[in-house]
Amino acid sequence: MAVSDKILKRSIDPSVHQMLARAEELGLETAWDRYEAMLPECGFGELGVCCRNCNMGPCRISPFEDAGPKRGVCGATADIIVARNLIRMIAAGAAAHSDHGRDLAHTMLLTAEGKGGGYEIRDEQKLQALAAEYNISTEGRSKEETALALARAVYAEFGKQEGPIQFSRRAPQKRVGLWQKLGIDPRGVDREIVEIMHRTHIGVDNDPVNLILQGLRAAIADGWGGSMIATEISDVLFGTPKPTRSLANLGVLKADEVNIIVHGHEPTLSEMIVAASRDAEMLALATKLGAKGINVVGLCCTGNEVLMRHGIPLAGNFLQQELAVITGAVEAIIVDVQCIMPALGNLTGCFHTKFISTSPKAKFPGATHIEFHEEQAYDIAKEIVRLAVENYRWRKPGQVVIPNDKVECLVGFSTEAILAALGGSLDPLLEQIKSGAIKGIAGVVGCNNPKVQHRGPGRGWT
Ligand code: SF4
CATH class of the missing domain: 3.40.50.2030 (Rossmann fold)
Known part of the structure; x- marks a missing residue:
C-alpha cells in the first residue's frame, strides 16, 4: 500500500502509516484530517487571550503592540485572561481525574457492603497499610469492615472543607511547608475545583499570580488527593500490579x-x-x-x-x-x-x-x-x-x-514492585543518585496530539 509523505509526517509508526493509507483508500477521515482542516487554528485561542466568562464578551486581546484592544470590556488584561483560562483548564482536568477516584471509592464502598456485583478485595495487605495511614483500627475487623471504614474516609476527602488531604502528607515535610507558606496546601478536592470556578467568574480574582496559585492548589488536590485515591483503591480492589x-x-x-x-x-x-x-x-x-x-x-x-x-x-x-x-x-x-x-x-x-x-x-x-x-x-x-x-x-x-x-512490553512497575526489586528499600536507588550515576528521575505523563508527530509503542510511546 502506497504511503504518502503527508502520512509519513503524521507518525513514525508503520502500523499507523498502514492504517492511515487504508483510511484514505476507504475515504474515511481521522483526527489528523480534521486537525489539518482546522488550520490555521484560532490565534487568540492559541494564546489564551479570548475570554467568554461573561455576557459582556466574548472579548479578545490583540497580541499586536500597536493595534487592537488591550483590555476586555471589564478591563481584564491579557495576563488576567490567560491566567483565568489556564486555571479553568486545570479545574476541568482535576475534576475529571478526581471523579475517577470518587468512583473507585464508591465501588469499594459497595464491595464492602456486599453490594459490588463481582468485585472483591484483592490486596488485603495494601488495604491494611492504607487503613493505618488513615488511623483506622483494623483490630477485630474483617477486611470488608476495614474497607468500609477506609472507603468512607477517602470519600470524605472530596467534600472536605478543611484540610489536609491525608495522602498529601506523603510529600516531604519541606514541600508541605512550602505549600503552606504559599497558601496552596489543599483543603478538600471539590472545594479547590469549585473555588477556581468562583475566582474566574466576572469581577472576582483579577490578580494573575493569585489565580495561578489557586490553579496549583487544585492541581495538588488532584494529584495528591483524587488521582492518588484512584490508584490506591484500584490496587486494593483489583490487585497491585507486578512486572x-x-x-x-x-x-x-x-x-x-x-x-x-x-x-x-x-x-x-x-x-x-x-x-x-x-x-x-x-x-x-x-x-x-x-x-x-x-x-x-x-x-x-x-x-x-x-x-x-x-x-x-x-x-x-x-x-x-x-x-x-x-x-x-x-x-x-x-x-x-x-x-x-x-x-x-x-x-x-x-x-x-x-x-x-x-x-x-x-x-x-x-x-x-x-x-x-x-x-x-x-x-x-x-x-x-x-x-x-x-x-x-x-x-x-x-x-x-x-x-x-x-x-513486546514489560509493564506493571507499581511503587510496591519497584521497592521489591530494590530489596524493600529505596536506599540502593538513592545511593546511585547521590553518587551521580543516575542524574535524575522524571515521570512523563500525557497523551498525544496530531500537532506533534505520533509515536507508537516501542518507538517512544507517548
Ligand atoms: S469577564 Fe471581562 S474579559 Fe471576560 S468576557 Fe466578560 S467583560 Fe470580557
Whole structure:
C-alpha cells in the first residue's frame, strides 16, 4: 500500500502509516484530517487571550503592540485572561481525574457492603497499610469492615472543607511547608475545583499570580488527593500490579477471534469485561459462531489498567482509537469516560463494529448505551460481551486489514514492585543518585496530539 509523505509526517509508526493509507483508500477521515482542516487554528485561542466568562464578551486581546484592544470590556488584561483560562483548564482536568477516584471509592464502598456485583478485595495487605495511614483500627475487623471504614474516609476527602488531604502528607515535610507558606496546601478536592470556578467568574480574582496559585492548589488536590485515591483503591480492589510481559500496537488484534476493545479510563468496567470474556458460556458462543476465541485488548488508560494487572495486550494510544476501528476487525469498542473521540460514532457506522457507551456521564452520537452499574457489574459486562460475540457473524473478512506490527512490553512497575526489586528499600536507588550515576528521575505523563508527530509503542510511546 502506497504511503504518502503527508502520512509519513503524521507518525513514525508503520502500523499507523498502514492504517492511515487504508483510511484514505476507504475515504474515511481521522483526527489528523480534521486537525489539518482546522488550520490555521484560532490565534487568540492559541494564546489564551479570548475570554467568554461573561455576557459582556466574548472579548479578545490583540497580541499586536500597536493595534487592537488591550483590555476586555471589564478591563481584564491579557495576563488576567490567560491566567483565568489556564486555571479553568486545570479545574476541568482535576475534576475529571478526581471523579475517577470518587468512583473507585464508591465501588469499594459497595464491595464492602456486599453490594459490588463481582468485585472483591484483592490486596488485603495494601488495604491494611492504607487503613493505618488513615488511623483506622483494623483490630477485630474483617477486611470488608476495614474497607468500609477506609472507603468512607477517602470519600470524605472530596467534600472536605478543611484540610489536609491525608495522602498529601506523603510529600516531604519541606514541600508541605512550602505549600503552606504559599497558601496552596489543599483543603478538600471539590472545594479547590469549585473555588477556581468562583475566582474566574466576572469581577472576582483579577490578580494573575493569585489565580495561578489557586490553579496549583487544585492541581495538588488532584494529584495528591483524587488521582492518588484512584490508584490506591484500584490496587486494593483489583490487585497491585507486578512486572508482567505483554504485547502492544495494532497488531494485537486477531483475524480469527472476536476482538473487543476496552477504551477510556476506569478499571471498574474493563476488569469485568476481561472476566466476562473468560466465561465458558461466552467462549462456547464464540466457537459456535466460527471464532477461535475472544480477544480483549485495551486502548488508552483503561487499557493500561488491564495491561498492568492481567497482561491484556494494548492496541494503541489515544490517536490510534480510530485506526483500530478502521482495521474492520473490531466487534465492539466499549467505552466509559475520558479521551473517547465523538468521531467514533460515525466511524463505527461504516463497519460492523458496535460502539458501546456505558457511563451515565458520557454518551455519544451513534453509540449504543448500556449503562454500567457496579451492583450488577458482572451481569452487565457479560451482556456487553455477548453482544460483541454475536456481532462476529457480521464481520466482512474481505474488509479486514490488521497491521502486522506489535512489540513486546514489560509493564506493571507499581511503587510496591519497584521497592521489591530494590530489596524493600529505596536506599540502593538513592545511593546511585547521590553518587551521580543516575542524574535524575522524571515521570512523563500525557497523551498525544496530531500537532506533534505520533509515536507508537516501542518507538517512544507517548
Ligand atoms: S469577564 Fe471581562 S474579559 Fe471576560 S468576557 Fe466578560 S467583560 Fe470580557
